[in-house]
Amino acid sequence: MTFINYASREINCKIVYYGPGLCGKTTNLQYIFDSTAPQAKGKLISLATETDRTLFFDFMPLELGTVRGFKTRFHLYTVPGQVFYDASRKLILKGVDGVVFVADSQEERMDANIESMYNLEENLQAQGYDLMAIPYVLQLNKRDLPNILSIEDLTAELQRKGEPVLEAVAATGVGVFDTLKAVAKQVLTELRKS
Amino acid sequence: MADTSIILHEQQYQQIKAVLAKLSLDAASRVVFLVDKDGQQIAAHGDVGDIDTTSLASLAAGNVAATGGMAQLIGEKEFPTLSHEGERESIHICVIGRVLLVVVFDERSSLGLVKLRVKQVSNELAAIFEELKREAAKQRTDEAFFSEITDEDIDSLFS
Numbered sequence: 001m002t003f004i005n006y007a008s009r010e011i012n013c014k015i016v017y018y019g020p021g022l023c024g025k026t027t028n029l030q031y032i033f034d035s036t037a038p039q040a041k042g043k044l045i046s047l048a049t050e051t052d053r054t055l056f057f058d059f060m061p062l063e064l065g066t067v068r069g070f071k072t073r074f075h076l077y078t079v080p081g082q083v084f085y086d087a088s089r090k091l092i093l094k095g096v097d098g099v100v101f102v103a104d105s106q107e108e109r110m111d112a113n114i115e116s117m118y119n120l121e122e123n124l125q126a127q128g129y130d131l132m133a134i135p136y137v138l139q140l141n142k143r144d145l146p147n148i149l150s151i152e153d154l155t156a157e158l159q160r161k162g163e164p165v166l167e168a169v170a171a172t173g174v175g176v177f178d179t180l181k182a183v184a185k186q187v188l189t190e191l192r193k194s
Numbered sequence: 195m196a197d198t199s200i201i202l203h204e205q206q207y208q209q210i211k212a213v214l215a216k217l218s219l220d221a222a223s224r225v226v227f228l229v230d231k232d233g234q235q236i237a238a239h240g241d242v243g244d245i246d247t248t249s250l251a252s253l254a255a256g257n258v259a260a261t262g263g264m265a266q267l268i269g270e271k272e273f274p275t276l277s278h279e280g281e282r283e284s285i286h287i288c289v290i291g292r293v294l295l296v297v298v299f300d301e302r303s304s305l306g307l308v309k310l311r312v313k314q315v316s317n318e319l320a321a322i323f324e325e326l327k328r329e330a331a332k333q334r335t336d337e338a339f340f341s342e343i344t345d346e347d348i349d350s351l352f353s
Contacts, residue, residue, distance in 0.1 A: 002199040003234040007207035012234045042248045047256070056256060059233075061248045064351040067343055072351060075233065075252065091259040095232025181352045188351075192343045 001095035002191055010071045013187050014095055015180075018120050019102035020112035021053070021081035024141040027170040028102060029058050029076055032180060035173060036062060054080040057092050064184065074184060081116065090123045098135035098187040099124075100179055102170070103158055105140050105148040113158060135186030137164045139179045144169045200230055200292075201330050207237065209322055213315050214239035217295075221311035222303035224283070227296040228319070229254050236293065245298070254287055254296050262289075275312075277305055288312045290319050 003012040017025040026046065033044040040063045047056035058078040063071060079089040093099075101120060103113045121131045140154050155165050164182040168175030202210075210228060218226045218240045225240030227247065233255035235247055262272040276287040286308045288295045295316070297308050 001230075001232055003202070003230060003232075003236070004199060005202045005207065005236070007202060007204045014232055014234070043246050045249050045253065056260065059249070059252045059256075061252075067347045067351065075248075077252075087263050088260070091256075091263055094259065095230070095234075177352075184351070185348050188343065188348045192340050 002097055002187075004070075008071075009069055010073060011067070011191070012073045012075060013097040013184075013191075014075045014077065015098045015100065015183055015187065016092060016096045017076070017078040017100045017102055018089070018093075018116065019081055019141075020104060020109060020116040021083070023081060023102045023104040023109070023113075023116075024168075024170040025078035025081060025102050026054055026058050028100070028139075028141075028168075028176050028179070029060055029078055031170055031173045031176045032062065032076065033060050035177075040064070053082065054078055055085070056080065056088050067188065072188070074180075074187075076180075083115070086119065086123070089119070090126055093123050093127045093129070096124075096127070096129065096134070097190070098137075098183040099131075100137050100139055100183050101158070102139045102141050102168075103154060105142045105154060106145055107147050107149050110149065110154075110157065113154075117158060117160070132161050135183055135190050136161070137166060137179055137182045137186070139166050139168050139170075139175065141168045141170050141175075143167045143174070144172070198327075198330060200234075200236070200326065202236065202326065203329075206322055206326055210237045210319070211239060213318050213322070217297070217311055217315045220314075221297060221299065221308045223297045223299040223308060225298045227251060227254070227298075229294045229296055231255055231258065231289075231292050231294060240298075250296070254285075254294055258287060258289060258294055275309070277309075279305065286312065288316060290316050291323055293319065293323060295319065 019025055042061040044060040046058045049055050060076050062074045077092055079092045124131050166175045166179045214226045225242055227238045228236040229251040233252035235251035265273045274289045278285045283300050286297045
């Protein structure tokens with residue numbers, strides 16, 4: 001749910017990184033955080049377990065610049081990927097403007113990707129959204145690993161509606177900003193349409 | 195159906211700021227925030243100092259969402275107020291429709307006083323947001339500004 005403040009001339013949007021456990025959602029945010037100028041970002045908040053697994057969410061605000069005199073600020077969130085944190089995932093989707101689905105390209109994680117994708121559709125519905133109607137991109141992460149499926153196979157299985165599909169190695173930053181750009185662009189385009 | 199966007203114009207923003215300023219004074223608080231339930235800060239008043247207000251807003255919303263989830267599991271609609279008392283600083287959060295009123299206070303005030311003052315301004319804030327909702331629905335069709343955003347404007351953000 002976009003928040004537009006005419007008084008302070010700001011547009012605030014919420015983007016959620018979704019996907020199965022250990023697919024690299026937090027790594028995406030960490031890379032964005034590490035490679036952004038200090039004046040463009042706030043703190044990276046990680047509500048994680050002692051073993052660094054996301055417990056509730058990661059959050060970072062990111063200022064991209066101005067559009068027609070309005071500061072555009074994106075609030076980036078990740079969800080906890082582990083199956084049993086479903087109640088938390090549902091809550092984090094509240095008010096979402098755009099979703100990035102981070103898929104793990106490794107062959108043995110395909111079932112987890114599919115399960116998480118269904119879970120995303122269900123949880124979006126629970127919050128009153130339709131995956132087919134909201135800004136959405138698919139990121140195929142971990143492209144540097146040896147046991148990965150081909151882009152064609154992953155796309156055939158996971159692409160839902162002709163959304164942009166981006167290859168990534170989040171740990172080294174490959175594709176991370178392209179993914180963010182793809183979803184942010186859709187969010188702003190949606191704003192224009194509404 | 196998901197909530198529609200909050201669109202805040204100068205007049206309502208000043209109205210909200212005035213309510214927060216009064217509350218901050220009456221409750222002898224350190225700082226008062228208004229945050230939407232999705233974690234976006236709407237307005238603040240008081241001694242923000244080195245508080246990271248953006249993070250606080252997001253965490254307050256997460257906090258309310260999590261306790262709201264617990265409420266529903268035990269058959270409650272939501273927990274309308276939450277209080278966290280620390281050794282020196284404390285936080286009181288009150289849910290008012292789709293927004294959260296967050297009051298940070300120290301030993302110069304008390305939870306009782308904060309609760310009382312928050313209750314007194316809740317209706318006022320609820321009325322402002324009701325009005326905002328009505329206006330947003332009315333203005334939706336005549337708002338030309340965002341339709342003027344071009345692809346070049348969007349691309350320039352990433353150049």
